[in-house]
Amino acid sequence: MTAAPARRLRILLTEGASTSAREAVTALGLAGHHIEIMDPDVHCISRFSRFVRKVHRCPPIASHPKAYLEFALELSRTGQFDVLLPIHEQGLIFSKALHRIPEGTSIALPAYEAYSTGLDKWTFSQKMRELGMPQPQTRVIDNAADIPDPGTPFIVKRPMSTASRGVQVVKTKDDAAAARVQTGGEHGPIIIQDFIDAPLEHAQLLFDHGRFVAMHGYRQIIRGAGGGEALKESVWRLRVKTEMEKFAKALNWHGAISLDYLWKDETPYFVDCNPRLVEPMSAHFSGLDLAGLLVRISLGESPEEAPPSKTGVRTRLSLQALLGAALRHNSRIEIIREIFRFMTASGEYSDSVEELTPVWLDWMSALPCAATGLAVLVYPKTSHILPSRGWGAGLLTAESIRIIRDEIA
Structure with missing residues (x-):
């Protein structure tokens, strides 16, 4: 049972359609915080949670970034929120407008130039080359x-x-x-x-103005829909920490950052960067409260360096597993077998715990998974549509990035 927080905070998430948002809702909700969400779709996956008090239907950042920003700022000006938490790549627009965040609403982001470096794969690669970090x-x-x-x-x-x-x-x-x-x-x-033939792993790190605070890592065991994980296992790589400390100090990184890397010969070859917190429930089940630490950093606190998270903890994302199975097999029998395996934690999912839709913690989280299961059983080809349905409105486009760069001050 999760203890009540020392202070119950009102937190506004900048979207609710991603798996990262859904897991942040669980992590923060278990800590007793009041959670509200902005999203163009009031029926986004994070809506189906006992922890979410309200969903604010906002303009899509993909097509209307200025209107999206003004909507968020207007909500913040009401004084109802202690923390604004950019849980996906919407962080770019808030990093450009940090000076416009109302006093009393806290946020943890690096400067716009640093955030842009992490978001763009080519500039990230150039910065790694400059710092001597390993990459293909x-x-x-x-x-x-x-x-x-x-x-x-x-x-x-x-x-x-x-x-x-x-x-x-x-x-x-x-x-x-x-x-x-x-x-x-x-x-x-x-x-x-x-191309490097090596296992794909991921790391999530928190920094306080360039100072390391925490890290959690995991490796992909089963690939799900859209390139995400259906099954993962926690790992700890000291080399990842030391390499990323160089990056964070060089850019004075503030807040969360997540990395993809290929692990070969005790070396992480970094291939991608996401300047945000990705799916924090793997860390939660491994004994590390990344979401809670990020909130503390947002509030201006300076948490002590957290100990390493527990290794060997397996977690699954049943929704990703379901869609991944439908994409691979296009067969109702195989989909039913996959549903049985992840619902009973058997076969490849043995000794794993559900992180995306943990029904025993949040009963409403079962609804999107149940609806998706019914949809792909009726028509398996639905799996080609569902992973991106409604999500694209919350993602940046080349044009929205140009507008943020050139027109937002």
Whole structure:
């Protein structure tokens, strides 16, 4: 049973459609905080929680970033919220407008230039090269037609993409041809990165103006829909901490940051950065309250360095597992088998705990998973639509990024 917090805070999340938002709701709700959400969709996944008091329907940042910002600022001016928590890439717009956040509403973000460096895959790669951090060999090209046929496998990705969307592995000439077609309709640079055959791992870190506060890591065991994890296991890599401390000090990082890396020969080869807190319930079940620490940093506190989280803790995301199984098999029988495995924590999910929709902690969290299960059983091809349905309105686009850069002061 979770103890009541020393102070019950009113927290406003900047979106409610992502898995990260859904898990932040659980972590903060268990601590007894009052949670409200902004989202263009009042039926977003985080809405279905006993911890959420209200969902504010806001303009979509994807198409109306200025209106989105003004909506958030107006809510903050009411004085009803202690903390504004950018839980996804909306942090970019708030980092540009930090001086406009009303007094009395706390937030933890780095400066706009630092946030932009973490968000853009190419500038992140350049900063890592400058700091001597390990990464696969990386270069940039200007035109999709210049994507080469592979001598050795490589990765093609856009500087701006979320949850592995826009990332393609090229191993054959057919893969290269497909990559040229899929990236040919988009403008801007294309990143080519050497392929390293190694396990994919993730780390979430908190910094207080460049000072390390906490870290949690996990490795992907089963891949789910949209590039996310269906099953993960906690790990601790000291080398990740030391490398990221260099990055955080160089950029005076303030708040949360999450990394993807390939772990090979005791070395993390960093491949992606998300300047935000990603899915904090794995850390929660591993004994580390990242969401709570981020709130404390937001309030201007300076928490002591947290001890390492427990390793070997397995957690699952049943919704991701369900959609991933439907995408892989397109078979009702296989979907039913997958549902049985994750509901009974058997097979590959043995000794794991549910982190995305923990029904025993929050009974309402079962509703989106149950509705999705029914949808893919009736029509398995629904799995190709559901992972991005309604979520794109909360993601940045090339145009919204331009507006934030050039028109918001």
